[in-house]
Amino acid sequence: MIKKYIWCMSLFLIVLGSCSQEDLLNYDQSTRSLYIPTEMESEMGETIKGIDSTYFSFRQYADVTDYEIRFSVILNGQQLEEDQTYRLEIIKERTTALPEDYTVELEQTFHAGVWSDYLSIKLHRTAHLANEKVRLAVRLVPNENFGVGSYIGDPYWPTVRESISCSVTFCDMLSKPDWWDDTITSRFLGKYSDAKYARFIESSGITDITGYTSTELRLIVQQFSRDIQENGWTEEDGSLIEVVMN
Structure with missing residues (x-):
C-alpha cells in the first residue's frame, strides 16, 4: 500500500514537472477578468456606494x-506585462441619450503593471440637453484578453462589490440629481431646490457627491452652511437656504 502511494505521488510530480513555465503563464492569462466596482471601503473604513x-x-x-467621465475598472488575475485592449458595448435598453450626445470607444486599453484602470466616456453639450435629462449605460464584454466579472477575491481591493456595467445621467439644466436621495435629504442637504443646488455647487465646486464618505460630506456641508450665512443665500421665495447636518 505504501509503495503504491509513493508510486502515485512520483507520477504526480513527474506530470507536474512536465508543465512548462509558459503553460502556467498561459493559464494565468486565461483567467484574467475585469469588473467595475459598485462600492468599496474607503481608507477611513466607510463604505462608498x-x-x-x-x-x-x-x-x-x-x-x-465636451466633458470626460471616467469609471474605475479593476483587474482580477495576473498583472499585465504589456497593455491589452478590452471591449465595451452600449446597453441600448438602458440608454436614452442620442448618439450625438456622447462618444465612447468600444475598444479601450487596460495598462500594464496596474490593478485598477479606467474607462472613458466623452459627453457632448447638445441643444436638447437644455430641456432633457438623458442616460448612457455601457457594459464590459469578454474578448480574447479578458473575461468579465467573476470576482473571487482580490488582496488589492478586498471589499469591492462588482458589476460589469456603469451609467452616467447628464443634461444641460439644473434638476434634482439621482444622488440627492432620502439619505442626503435627511442627513445633509435637506429638501432639494434648484437655488440650493446652484449655491451648493458655487460653494463646493462639486456637481456629484457620489463616492464621498459621510465624514467628507459633513465637512463640505459645514462649509456650505457657513457660505449661506456669510452671503445671505436664499431660496426663490426669499427665505434663507437651510441644510441638515445629522
Whole structure:
C-alpha cells in the first residue's frame, strides 16, 4: 500500500514537472477578468456606494462643450506585462441619450503593471440637453484578453462589490440629481431646490457627491452652511437656504 502511494505521488510530480513555465503563464492569462466596482471601503473604513453610476450637468460649466467621465475598472488575475485592449458595448435598453450626445470607444486599453484602470466616456453639450435629462449605460464584454466579472477575491481591493456595467445621467439644466436621495435629504442637504443646488455647487465646486464618505460630506456641508450665512443665500421665495447636518 505504501509503495503504491509513493508510486502515485512520483507520477504526480513527474506530470507536474512536465508543465512548462509558459503553460502556467498561459493559464494565468486565461483567467484574467475585469469588473467595475459598485462600492468599496474607503481608507477611513466607510463604505462608498454607487461608484458605478454618476450624474453630470453642463449647466455649471459655461464654456465647456465636451466633458470626460471616467469609471474605475479593476483587474482580477495576473498583472499585465504589456497593455491589452478590452471591449465595451452600449446597453441600448438602458440608454436614452442620442448618439450625438456622447462618444465612447468600444475598444479601450487596460495598462500594464496596474490593478485598477479606467474607462472613458466623452459627453457632448447638445441643444436638447437644455430641456432633457438623458442616460448612457455601457457594459464590459469578454474578448480574447479578458473575461468579465467573476470576482473571487482580490488582496488589492478586498471589499469591492462588482458589476460589469456603469451609467452616467447628464443634461444641460439644473434638476434634482439621482444622488440627492432620502439619505442626503435627511442627513445633509435637506429638501432639494434648484437655488440650493446652484449655491451648493458655487460653494463646493462639486456637481456629484457620489463616492464621498459621510465624514467628507459633513465637512463640505459645514462649509456650505457657513457660505449661506456669510452671503445671505436664499431660496426663490426669499427665505434663507437651510441644510441638515445629522
